[in-house]
Amino acid sequence: MTQPLIMVGAGHAHLVTLRGWIEQGYHAPPGSLLITPERYAWYSGMMPGLLAGRWQTEHCRIDLAPLCNATGMALQEGQLVQLDADSRFVTLASGQQLRAGVLSLNSGASNPAPEHDNSIPVIGAKPFGDLYQHWQQWRRSGAPARLAILGGGAAAVELALALQKALSECQILLFSSNPLLSGQPPRAARLIRTLLLRRGIALHEGATISRIENGYLHATTGDPVAADAAILATGAAPAAWQHSSGLATDSAGFIRVSATLQSQSHPSIFASGDCAALAGCPRSGVYAVRQGPTLGANLRALLRGQQPQQHYQPQPRALALLATADQQALACYGPLAIHSSAAMWLKDKLDTDFMRSLQMD
Ligand SMILES: Cc1cc2nc3c(=O)[nH]c(=O)nc-3n(C[C@H](O)[C@H](O)[C@H](O)COP(=O)(O)OP(=O)(O)OC[C@H]3O[C@@H](n4cnc5c(N)ncnc54)[C@H](O)[C@@H]3O)c2cc1C
Structure with missing residues (x-):
């Protein structure tokens, strides 16, 4: 059939x-x-x-x-x-x-992964259910002492800041092979570097992790770095x-x-x-x-047996709103980048409106 x-x-x-x-x-x-x-x-x-x-x-x-x-x-x-x-x-x-x-x-x-053994959990940011289960377990029975996040885009930055807020006893290490937030205006990366420093998140920029073995992250340059779990937000x-x-x-x-x-x-x-x-x-x-x-x-x-007629034309640019887990968000559009509570208000509104539109009561 x-x-x-x-x-x-x-x-x-x-x-x-x-x-x-x-x-x-x-x-x-x-x-x-x-x-x-x-x-x-x-x-x-x-x-x-x-x-x-x-x-x-x-x-x-x-x-x-x-x-x-x-x-x-x-x-x-x-x-x-x-x-x-x-x-x-x-x-x-x-x-x-x-x-x-x-x-x-x-x-x-899914997320591209470096070669890795089973010495530490290596968890994709997507599908999200897996990461959420690990997060629940960490909240219940203790977080890893050193949690590495691989990636330097919006998702990696948001996850680093969110997990630092939720798991305050955990040292967060962020490894970005490209310059941080390379798809966003340079001011966005400057604002986020300052924020990461203030929140105690160790940023390794220009570090491509090629292998995870025996609990160590091996970059193409520099010494191996120890970690107890790694999250992939690698695109x-x-x-x-x-x-x-x-x-x-x-x-x-x-x-x-x-x-x-x-x-x-x-x-x-x-x-x-x-x-x-x-x-x-x-x-x-x-x-x-x-x-x-x-x-x-x-x-x-x-x-109904007809030729599809509608064409999708991607918009030339889109507003990016990154939650920074401090009641604020970073709004990026074209060359502009603003970190403010108004941006968080807008992000919340867009997100909750979208979710409401999909709920059938
Ligand atoms: C932490 C994080 C934050 C992000 N925040 C934003 C943001 O604020 N704004 C933004 O624009 N983008 C954001 N992104 C990127 C965004 O998640 C993706 O670009 C987007 O989800 C892609 O949507 P999609 O329609 O392709 O499908 P997805 O949303 O990826 O959903 C795919 C679905 O298919 C299911 N599926 C997968 N494989 C199979 C299979 N083999 N058989 C059946 N079902 C399957 C999955 O379970 C899932 O439900 C974020 C990404 C991450 C990781």
């Missing part, structure tokens, strides 16, 4: 697609499925606030069951481990095989199944899509958010959210 539509992953673009369908009163064809590892989808924008103690679990995750009920999608807990793009057969970790008429992939990305790495799927991918393994968000090689397969490669589109939640309306309209068109 072929399911008319299979959506894989409850990423930002799928959430906005489902929200749009509810607003439009649209029901997916009977037999359509959303495959997701768990019933709840975590909202990454609020994760640092959750770790810092600003938010509770229920503020930061979306119950997918009501969204699916309202759109005629069946919610199936599971994880895709293999895809054959030509036949559109998906294989789940349970061994179950399903065939899709139309397939939509919004399954995010995006594609899932292994993407590479072997037969879909056209870029050299890294991300799925090449056109402006309609259809696979360049298999037009009955869509990809959006971090798992996709689209010229001019950075990988971030803001851009994944903006893809939602285009994806929703184009999926509807293809499901």
Whole structure:
């Protein structure tokens, strides 16, 4: 049997697609499925606030069951481990095989990891559930004495500051292979360097960790540094199944899509958010959210046998708001960077409005 539509992953673009369908009163064809590892989808924008103690679990995750009920999608807990793009057969970790008429992939990305043994926990910032479980355990039974965070972008900085606030007895070490916040204006990096220093976070800038062995982080230069746990906020790495799927991918393994968000090689397969490669589109939640309306309209068109018409055009720049776990946030836009409580107010408003828009009461 072929399911008319299979959506894989409850990423930002799928959430906005489902929200749009509810607003439009649209029901997916009977037999359509959303495959997701768990019933709840975590909202990454609020994760640092959750770790810092600003938010509770229920503020930061979306119950997918009501969204699916309202759109005629069946919610199936599971994880895709293999895809054959030509036949559109998906294989789940349970061994179950399903065939899709139309397939939509919004399954995010993981974090590139250096070579490592099992001497210390090495935890990806995504999927967030793993990090959250470690954080809960650290709060219950004691935090690691030295916690290393690998990465120098917005997520790494937010996690370092949030964990320093939550685990005050823990020494936080931040290793950034590139200059800190290299995608943001230079003033943003200057403000954050000062803040890290004031909060006692050891910043190792220009340090690429190539290996973690026997509890030591080995950089390409300098002496090894001891750590008791490491968190990876190292950017995006594609899932292994993407590479072997037969879909056209870029050299890294991300799925090449056109402006309609259809696979360049298999037009009955869509990809959006971090798992996709689209010229001019950075990988971030803001851009994944903006893809939602285009994806929703184009999926509807293809499901009724028409050509998808809507084109997604990435905005040239986006406002970045980094929570600094001190009741303030750093707002970056173009060449501007401002650290203030007004920026935190704005971040809270945008985040809570987004979450409210996805809650079905
Ligand atoms: C700490 C942190 C803070 C961040 N803050 C921000 C921010 O403030 N603003 C911003 O724009 N970006 C932020 N980001 C980046 C942002 O999280 C990602 O760019 C964004 O989540 C990508 O969204 P997505 O739609 O691709 O899917 P994701 O949100 O990554 O969701 C993918 C979903 O697919 C599921 N999935 C994964 N694999 C499978 C599989 N094999 N089968 C089935 N389901 C699967 C996952 O469980 C998940 O629910 C942050 C990242 C981190 C780590």
